Amino acid sequence: MDTFGTLKIFVHVADARSFTVAGRQLGLSSSAAGKALTRLEEHLGVRLLHRSTRSVTLTPEGNCFLERSRRILGEFEAAEREVAITRQSPSxxxxxxxxxxxxxxxxxxxxxxxxxxxxxxxxxxxxxxxxxxxxxxxxxxxxxxxxxxxxxxxxxxxxRLMLVCSPRYVARSGMPRQPADLRHHACLHHRYATSGKLEPWPIKSSQNAIDLPRRAVANTIEPLIDMAERGLGIACLPDFAIRDQLRTGLLTAVLEDHTRHxxxxxxxxxxxxxxxxxxxxxxxxxxxxxxxxxxxxxxTGPMDKMPSSSSNSGAFHVLTKT
Known part of the structure; x- marks a missing residue:
């Protein structure tokens, strides 16, 4: 039995309440539509339709089967449309x-x-x-x-966020060896554009929070990269933004053993x-x-559990309404 084709006939007959109308819609004779549904009922072992010379009505089992059949046909049509969309050129x-x-x-x-x-x-x-x-x-x-x-x-x-500076800065001001040494260095800070707060540096320290000097503050990353390259101070920057500078030696990592992010x-x-x-x-x-x-x-949801969006993870925290 052509199960999918028979489901389509069943839905059309149930909607039209007529084998003749459903057959005309599908390009079938009323007798062919009737025989297909008889085979379906025999396959299922239940009666789906009450037939009379004047009307066709659904049995309780037919009502239940109709809902499922609509869903199956709807999913197939949706899959067809989705595949058709993938054949279109992106524009x-x-x-x-x-x-x-x-x-x-x-x-x-x-x-x-x-x-x-x-x-x-x-x-x-x-x-x-x-x-x-x-x-x-x-x-x-x-x-x-x-x-x-x-x-x-x-x-x-x-x-990850990391602390960096230029070799020129190290030659002039020395390399910090411990987090506490940062108190005596020019620190270049990023300020969150939305809250106005300074982004905290990911420093691991057994001491109390270090009050870092402010040589400069910017609410975007690009100026901080430029200032660090020019030897103006130490900046806290995302590694993906400075890979070329690290590879060429234009910038060097600071306190790598004391940062975690x-x-x-x-x-x-x-x-x-x-x-x-x-x-x-x-x-x-x-x-x-x-x-x-x-x-x-x-x-996102049960299959991809995530913490709340209130976390300021890194320089570019998510700002999406939940």
């Missing part, structure tokens, strides 16, 4: 929200634009609280933790039955090229 406007430090992600974003020229990126650089769904955003890149059952998430990779970058986008081609290719491309160590997408 159109994609609204992306990034942290203020997202300028450091421009190499990956520019490469994406070259790879998918039909996708127009509408980039919003901000550290303010954003509501992904209410503001009509397609996707958000953030660090930290978030829990919102309305969103899907893919982990891009891990990063780990953060996570994530892509977040509204949960829906269908994923547009432009969003799919963006998520896949960023997962592969932005930061190493990407994972498969998952829904």
């Amino acid at each position: 159109g406007t994609l609204r992306v929200s990034l942290p203020l430090a997202g300028m450091l992600m421009m190499p990956a974003l520019s490469a994406f634009m070259l790879a998918y020229p039909e996708v127009e990126l509408d980039l919003d650089f901000t550290d303010r609280l954003v509501d992904v769904i209410d503001e009509g955003l397609d996707v958000v890149i953030r660090a930290g933790e978030v829990r919102d059952s309305r969103l899907m998430t893919r982990t891009l990779g891990q990063f 780990e953060g996570t970058f994530r892509l977040l986008w509204p949960s829906s039955r269908y994923m547009s081609p432009k969003l799919r290719v963006f998520v896949d491309y960023m997962s592969e090229h932005l930061i190493a160590g990407s994972q498969s997408p998952s829904r």
Whole structure:
């Protein structure tokens, strides 16, 4: 028995309350539709329909089976539409929200634009609280933790905050050996744009909290990188933003044995039955090229438990409404 085709006949007959009308809709004779449903009833061992010369009505078992049949056919049609969408070329406007430090992600974003020229990126650089769904955003890149059952998430990779300075600064001011030595050094601080508070440095110390000097304060990362490169002080920066400087020796790590921090970058986008081609290719491309160590997408919630979004994990804490 063609189970799927028979389910389709059953749903049409149940809706039309007529073998003749259902057969006409499906391009079948009324007798062929009737024989198909008779075979279905024999297969199930129950009567689904009451038949008379004037009408066709559902039995209690038929009502129950109809609900399940609608669901099965609906899921199949949804799967067909989703597959059809994947065959379309990625195009159109994609609204992306990034942290203020997202300028450091421009190499990956520019490469994406070259790879998918039909996708127009509408980039919003901000550290303010954003509501992904209410503001009509397609996707958000953030660090930290978030829990919102309305969103899907893919982990891009891990990063850590580290203290760095230039060899020029070390030659002039010396290298700190213990956390307490920082009291006598020029410290370059990041200020959260939303709260106005200084981002704490991830220093492990058996002593009380160290009151760090303020040589300069900025609410974005790029000026701090520039000042550190010029030998103006010690900055606390995310490792992914200064990999080239560390590799070439332009910057060097400070107090590595006395710092401890780990953060996570994530892509977040509204949960829906269908994923547009432009969003799919963006998520896949960023997962592969932005930061190493990407994972498969998952829904936040029971299968992907996350702490509250109140955590300021790293310089680019998540600002997504829960």
